[in-house]
Amino acid sequence: MKCDKCNYEGSKNEFRYLYNVQIDESISCRECPKCHSFVNCDELAEEKSRKGA
Amino acid sequence: MAINVEEMQKKEQWWWMAEQKRSKRLDYLRKAAWKKGAVGGAYLPGIKIDLSRPVLYTQAWEENSGDPTMLRKAKALAHVWDNTPIFITDHANLVGYVGDAPNTLMWHQEGLFLTNEEIYNDRTVIPDPEEDSLQVMRDICDYWSDKTALGKVMELSSPEDAVKFMSGYIAWGVPSSALTYSTKQYDWWMRGFNYIIDEIDKNIAKAEEEMNGIPSPEILGNYDKIKNWEGMKIVLEAGIRWAGRYARLARIEAENFETDPRRKEELLRIAETCERVPANPPRNLQESLQFEHFVQVMARYEAGEAAWPARPDYWHFPYYDKDVNQTKRITKEEATELVGEFMIRAYEVGIYFISFIREALQGITGTWVWTIGGVKPDGSDACNELTEVFCQAARLVRVANPTLSFRYHSMVPDSTLREVFECIRQGLGYPNIRHDPVLIANMMHWHKHPIEEARTWVNQACMSPCPTTKHGAQPFRMASATVITCKAIEYALHDGMDPVAQMQIGPQTGDARKFKTYEELYEAWYIQIKYLMDLLVRFVNLARIKDPEFYGRPFLSGIYERAVEQGTDVCNPKGERGNCWTTFFGWIENGDSLAAVKKLVFDEKKYTMEQLIEAMDKNWEGREEMRLDFVKAPKWGNDDDYVDQVHVRAMRDVAKHSMEMKDPTGNPWPPLPEMVSANISYSSKVGALPNGRRLGDPLYDGGLSPGTGLDKKGPTAVLRSASKINHITDGRAFLLNQRLSPVQLQGEKGYQLWRDYIKTWFDLGIDHVQFNMVNNETLRSAQKDPEKYNELIVRVAGYSAHFVDISRKTQDHIIQRTIQELGC
Ligand SMILES: [Zn+2]
Numbered sequence: 001m002k003c004d005k006c007n008y009e010g011s012k013n014e015f016r017y018l019y020n021v022q023i024d025e026s027i028s029c030r031e032c033p034k035c036h037s038f039v040n041c042d043e044l045a046e047e048k049s050r051k052g053a
Numbered sequence: 054m055a056i057n058v059e060e061m062q063k064k065e066q067w068w069w070m071a072e073q074k075r076s077k078r079l080d081y082l083r084k085a086a087w088k089k090g091a092v093g094g095a096y097l098p099g100i101k102i103d104l105s106r107p108v109l110y111t112q113a114w115e116e117n118s119g120d121p122t123m124l125r126k127a128k129a130l131a132h133v134w135d136n137t138p139i140f141i142t143d144h145a146n147l148v149g150y151v152g153d154a155p156n157t158l159m160w161h162q163e164g165l166f167l168t169n170e171e172i173y174n175d176r177t178v179i180p181d182p183e184e185d186s187l188q189v190m191r192d193i194c195d196y197w198s199d200k201t202a203l204g205k206v207m208e209l210s211s212p213e214d215a216v217k218f219m220s221g222y223i224a225w226g227v228p229s230s231a232l233t234y235s236t237k238q239y240d241w242w243m244r245g246f247n248y249i250i251d252e253i254d255k256n257i258a259k260a261e262e263e264m265n266g267i268p269s270p271e272i273l274g275n276y277d278k279i280k281n282w283e284g285m286k287i288v289l290e291a292g293i294r295w296a297g298r299y300a301r302l303a304r305i306e307a308e309n310f311e312t313d314p315r316r317k318e319e320l321l322r323i324a325e326t327c328e329r330v331p332a333n334p335p336r337n338l339q340e341s342l343q344f345e346h347f348v349q350v351m352a353r354y355e356a357g358e359a360a361w362p363a364r365p366d367y368w369h370f371p372y373y374d375k376d377v378n379q380t381k382r383i384t385k386e387e388a389t390e391l392v393g394e395f396m397i398r399a400y401e402v403g404i405y406f407i408s409f410i411r412e413a414l415q416g417i418t419g420t421w422v423w424t425i426g427g428v429k430p431d432g433s434d435a436c437n438e439l440t441e442v443f444c445q446a447a448r449l450v451r452v453a454n455p456t457l458s459f460r461y462h463s464m465v466p467d468s469t470l471r472e473v474f475e476c477i478r479q480g481l482g483y484p485n486i487r488h489d490p491v492l493i494a495n496m497m498h499w500h501k502h503p504i505e506e507a508r509t510w511v512n513q514a515c516m517s518p519c520p521t522t523k524h525g526a527q528p529f530r531m532a533s534a535t536v537i538t539c540k541a542i543e544y545a546l547h548d549g550m551d552p553v554a555q556m557q558i559g560p561q562t563g564d565a566r567k568f569k570t571y572e573e574l575y576e577a578w579y580i581q582i583k584y585l586m587d588l589l590v591r592f593v594n595l596a597r598i599k600d601p602e603f604y605g606r607p608f609l610s611g612i613y614e615r616a617v618e619q620g621t622d623v624c625n626p627k628g629e630r631g632n633c634w635t636t637f638f639g640w641i642e643n644g645d646s647l648a649a650v651k652k653l654v655f656d657e658k659k660y661t662m663e664q665l666i667e668a669m670d671k672n673w674e675g676r677e678e679m680r681l682d683f684v685k686a687p688k689w690g691n692d693d694d695y696v697d698q699v700h701v702r703a704m705r706d707v708a709k710h711s712m713e714m715k716d717p718t719g720n721p722w723p724p725l726p727e728m729v730s731a732n733i734s735y736s737s738k739v740g741a742l743p744n745g746r747r748l749g750d751p752l753y754d755g756g757l758s759p760g761t762g763l764d765k766k767g768p769t770a771v772l773r774s775a776s777k778i779n780h781i782t783d784g785r786a787f788l789l790n791q792r793l794s795p796v797q798l799q800g801e802k803g804y805q806l807w808r809d810y811i812k813t814w815f816d817l818g819i820d821h822v823q824f825n826m827v828n829n830e831t832l833r834s835a836q837k838d839p840e841k842y843n844e845l846i847v848r849v850a851g852y853s854a855h856f857v858d859i860s861r862k863t864q865d866h867i868i869q870r871t872i873q874e875l876g877c
Contacts, residue, residue, distance in 0.1 A: 017672070019736065019862060020750045022762050022869055024684045026677050028747075043677040 003032035003039050012046060015039055065795060065831070067479045068451060068844035075449040076386075078144045079393045083450050085142060087156045089403030089418045090454070091411040092858045096158070101180040102172065102405050103152035105137040106354065107162040107193050114163070115196070121277070123622055126605035127284035130355055131291035139298055141306065146319060147343055147394050148299045148327065149350045151402045158405040158418075161357045162193050164231020164604065166201040168407045169194045178405065202229040202603040206596045214588055218533075222554045222738050223540055224589050225413060225638060225731060226533035228596030230604040230624070232410065234360035235352065236511060236519040236526045236632075239368050242348055242612040243341075245333040246289040252617055253282045253289075260620070278620025285611035292351050292608070293332045300327035338388055341372040342395045348612060350402065355608045357404050360514035361421035361455060364521065365395070366440040367429075373439045385442070392439075393446040400452040412734040415863060416854030417454045420729075422512040426469065427460030427489050430505040434464040444472035448479055453846050453853045458512050459484035460492075461815065470811075474804055477824050478795070482848030485823035486811060492518045492820055494781045499723045500525075500630050515852060516727050516756075516786040516821065519632045523614045527632040528623040529600060534593045534722070537731075539639035539752065541581035542646045543740050545574060546666055549581070553740045553748065560584050566663045571655040575647065578703075582643070583710050586635055590714050590722055598717050600624040631720030634785040635711070638735060639752045640726035641689050644700030645744040645760060649686035651699065669741045672748045684745030690759025692770035697777050708783045726756030727788035730849050733863045751866045754849075756788035757821075761869045768810065768873035776817035790848065792825045792870045806875045823848050825867065832856065832868050 002009045015030035018038065026044035031037075061070040072080060088097055113132035117125045138153040151159050158178065162169055172178065173194055179186045198204075206228055207215050218224050226232060242249070260275040260282075300323070307320035326343050335341035345368065352358050376382045383391075403418040414420070425443055429435045447457060459473050473484050496507040496518055506525045510518035519527050543552060544559030551558045562577035600606070601622030609623045610616035616623040653659045660679065673680040687696035707724050714722045732752040740748045744760065753760045757775050764771050768791065775789055798807055814822055825848045835842035835856050845856040847867055856864065 013674075017674075017747065017749055019865075020747065021865070023745055023750065023760060024681070024762060026681065044681075047675065047677050 001039065001041055003035060003037065005037040006032060006035040008032055008034040012041065015041065065480065071449050071451050075393065076390050079390055079449060081144050082142065082394055082397050086397050086401050088858070089158060089401070090414070090416040090854065090858055091406070092416060093860055094408055094412050096178055098177065099156050100178060101154070101157055102160045102178045103154070103157035104180060104186060104189055105153040106133050107160055108189060109133045109136050110163070111193055111196055121280050122602055122605035123281045123284035123607050123610070124287070127287040127607035130288050130608060133354060134291045134295035139302060141299065141302060141323070145394065146323065146339060146391060147346055147398050148303070148323060149343070149347050149398070151350050151353045151404070155401070158403040159353060160405045161231045162197050164201055164229050164357055165203045165227055165407060166198060167203065167227070168231070168405065169197060169201065171407055172405060202231055202600070203227055205603045206599060209599065210592060210595055214592055217558050217588060218592055220554055220556060220558065221409060222551055223537050223558060223585055224533055225409070225535040225537070226531060227407070228531050228533040228593050230356040230529065230600050230606060232357045232359055232531065234362065234514045234530045235358060235528045235609055236362040236513050236521060237348065238521055238523060238526045238613055240521070241523070241614040243334060243344065243368070246293050246331045247333055249611055249617060250286055250289055253286045256617070256620060257282050281610070281620050281622060284607040285617065288607040289611045292347070296327045296331055296347055300324040303327065335372055337382060338369060338372040338376045338391060341369045342391060345369070346395065346398055349399070351608055353402060353404060355606060356604070359404065359419040361399065361419065361423065362511040362513045362519060364424045364511045366425045366437060366443050367427070367435055370437045370439045373442070377438070389442050389446050389449070392442055393450045396446060396450050396452055396455055399455045409734070413729050413731040414852070415730040415733070415849065415860060416858030417852055419454070420515045420852050421455035422458050422515055422852065423455045424458045424460060424511040425484065426465060427510070428462060428508050430508050432508065434462070434466070436465055436469040440469055441472045444476050444484070447476055447481060451481065451844060451846065453855050456853050457484035459486050460489040461486050461811065462489040463815070470808065471804060474807055477826055478798060478803070480827050481846055482823065482825055482853040485821060486814070488780065488815060488818065488820045491780050491818050492786070495785065495820065496520065496632070498781050499785065500632050500720050502630060513632065515729065516788060517632070517634045517725055518786070524628055524630050525632065526613065527629065528606065528609055528613060529597055530633060531593050531596060533596070534589050534633070535636040535638060536585050536589055537639055537735055537739065538582060538585070538637045539642040539646070539739055539742060541578050541585060542643055542742055544581040545577040546669060552670065553738055566666055568662055571651045574650060578643070578647065579706055582707060586710065586714060590635065594717055597624060597626070626717040629718050631716045631718035633716040633720065633722045634725040635722050637724050637726040637756060638728055638731045639739060640756055641700070641753045641758065641760065642742055642744050642746065644696065644703050645688050646742045647703065648696040648699040649683045649743045649745070652686045652695070653682060665743060669743070672741045680745050683743055688760055688763040690764035690771045690774050691766040692773040697774050701777050704778055704783045711784070723785035725785040725787070727786070728752070728754055728756060729852065730859065730863055733860060733866065736862070751862060754866060754870065755790045758788065758790040761866060762871055764871050768875060769813065771873070772814055772817050772819060775819045780818055780820040786820050789819065789822045790825070790870065791822060792872045794872050794874060795826045795828050797874055798826060810875050825870070829868055829872070832864065836861070836864055
């Protein structure tokens with residue numbers, strides 16, 4: 001995933017999980033390891049692409 | 054510039070409207086008040102600790118080392134009140150401050166060694182000149198290092214209990230009067246301190262006569278009693294002298310410095326008031342409000358009183374009625390202004406809280422929940438003109454603390470209910486609404502309070518009702534009986550191991566991977582929750598019984614009839630009916646988690662226990678589809694019996710155990726699910742749960758509130774679920790948050806809709822509900838532009854706070870709450 005503030009790109013695990021945006025949705029708030037800003041992440045996206053592959 | 058108040062009302066600019074509507078004096082006092090609640094866990098710039106109390110207290114404490122605790126503490130407090138600097142705020146009519154300057158917080162250095170360790174390193178609150186202050190603080194901390202009340206409790210308790218308790222994962226609060234809630238018996242102290250001192254003198258004389266008579270075991274207790282009475286007397290006399298210092302200061306200012314004749318007159322009235330109270334009973338509204346304020350402030354000089362149980366409309370109405378309606382000494386507007394000032398004075402009171410306490414009380418200095426409305430001891434309606442004046446004044450001063458709590462019943466006049474609604478509609482988030490008949494029945498059920506006494510109830514902290522009577526008032530309830538209940542789910546799944554703390558905290562209830570039935574899981578959970586409750590209650594019981602020796606409350610004892618009659622410290626349980634409760638943080642997660650496992654693992658067999666525990670251990674990472682399945686399992690708040698009955702069973706089983714756990718008076722500890730802002734502060738201490746929550750996600754915000762955003766079936770379904778709990782026999786009280794649409798509730802139609810909702814809520818027998826009525830657009834704008842929304846207030850959980858003073862995560866969580874449309 002990619003930080004939209006500083007453009008840092010890395011695997012999801014590098015972006016520390018902070019908290020959910022809404023418990024019943026797959027969007028979460030993670031923290032960019034470089035600039036520490038909040039980055040929204042679709043937790044389901046990776047699983048979907050894994051299944052598709 | 055012409056200002057149109059109606060236009061502001063239309064645009065919901067309540068703060069600006071209040072500014073226009075209130076008097077110049079109120080406007081000045083409101084803006085001059087310091088904001089002492091911690092923001093993001095830190096105190097605001099300029100907020101300092103008061104060093105006068107710790108220094109003076111410690112001096113006297115050292116000098117009187119031969120005295121028993123009560124007497125020694127009384128002398129220490131007297132020394133503080135005789136010497137601490139005092140001041141009067143410009144334009145004020147009421148005086149009495151917690152601290153030696155307007156920007157100070159009180160530090161009770163004799164209470165918690167943890168606070169002493171922390172405060173020394175909290176550089177933002179150290180008064181100037183910093184080097185000198187640090188030296189003074191070092192000496193104080195050194196002196197008290199092995200003498201604090203908490204330290205002594207810890208030494209006595211079982212080391213295993215102490216380690217688990219102090220881990221910070223299962224309990225909130227501390228077991229000492231350094232952080233306590235006391236309900237005050239107003240019909241006793243309002244008689245005046247001189248009256249009480251006379252009673253004490255009579256008791257001493259009688260005891261001495263007995264001691265000079267025929268020897269018997271009965272008179273042996275008199276030796277200790279006399280020391281206790283002496284302590285009470287010393288501190289009450291010192292309280293009168295302290296008020297006298299304010300009188301003198303006001304007189305000096307009036308006679309020597311004040312040039313404005315009107316202000317001069319006011320200062321002389323302050324002097325007259327402080328010469329009258331607390332020594333004697335009040336004669337008018339100003340004296341009556343001043344009296345209560347003095348009592349509350351003095352109690353905070355003595356101990357870390359973190360709540361403010363009071364029933365101001367009922368207590369002060371006779372004086373309001375006399376002044377406004379009978380003698381016409383003052384107008385209703387003047388009375389409203391005085392009430393507004395009374396609220397501001399309370400808003401200014403601040404105590405230095407250790408970090409984990411202030412993180413769960415974001416934006417406020419304690420839970421000052423004032424109770425209004427209700428019934429008289431004979432059962433007739435107690436709402437009066439002053440009930441409405443308190444609501445009106447609240448809208449003018451718009452403080453986040455104190456807040457109001459309204460005792461609703463079927464006889465409440467429409468005019469009063471409209472005033473209550475107007476506060477909620479104007480975005481204050483209070484009063485919260487309490488079911489008066491249900492709570493009265495609740496107190497009779499759990500603690501056998503007689504009905505006339507139960508009817509006098511006030512909120513002892515956020516939620517728990519307590520009588521204000523001789524044998525019913527509870528002098529001591531420690532926040533530390535607060536259980537992080539959803540830990541029981543984690544422990545049931547991990548054989549008692551805390552996966553976040555990496556400690557074996559709960560008992561070993563077996564490898565959950567091998568559980569074959571839902572009943573096995575439930576049984577493990579029940580053992581875990583009982584274990585947590587027992588551990589905390591053991592700790593608090595010990596702390597209470599030792600409090601007279603380790604902490605001492607001579608002042609609070611003096612203002613309790615029971616203590617004065619018996620010659621005991623008020624925390625001695627003799628003659629008290631008890632009114633304890635265990636606060637349950639993170640309660641609804643239990644039922645929601647159990648129901649999800651029941652459905653997906655045991656009923657539908659879509660997942661195994663093995664898979665579930667693996668998902669928990671990985672914090673659901675890479676298992677989002679599975680997580681969403683668990684989130685979509687039936688949830689509380691949708692009137693779905695599948696999940697609701699899981700909740701009801703859990704609540705009822707816990708209530709059964711609560712009846713078995715006894716406090717030092719021999720009475721039970723009913724559970725009270727609620728959350729303050731601990732749903733955020735504990736989000737990093739509670740691990741993944743089967744309701745679909747991850748470590749880091751906020752916990753649910755209420756005690757009976759559905760999971761945030763998980764109530765999908767409308768407001769009536771929420772109420773129906775909530776009403777499946779028996780609000781009399783299943784626990785002490787249950788916090789229910791609801792968000793309503795400000796657009797829908799505009800105008801007369803809005804009031805009618807809300808009133809109908811309240812009637813439904815009442816008929817369903819639910820003990821509590823509170824509302825936020827601010828729309829998401831306003832809240833999002835406030836996040837973007839905090840300076841413009843400085844005064845926006847929201848209901849957090851058991852209290853209200855300024856929106857900009859709570860953390861981003863708490864703000865987001867409030868926005869996530871479902872906005873319910875009424876009448877659907
Ligand atoms: Zn970045």
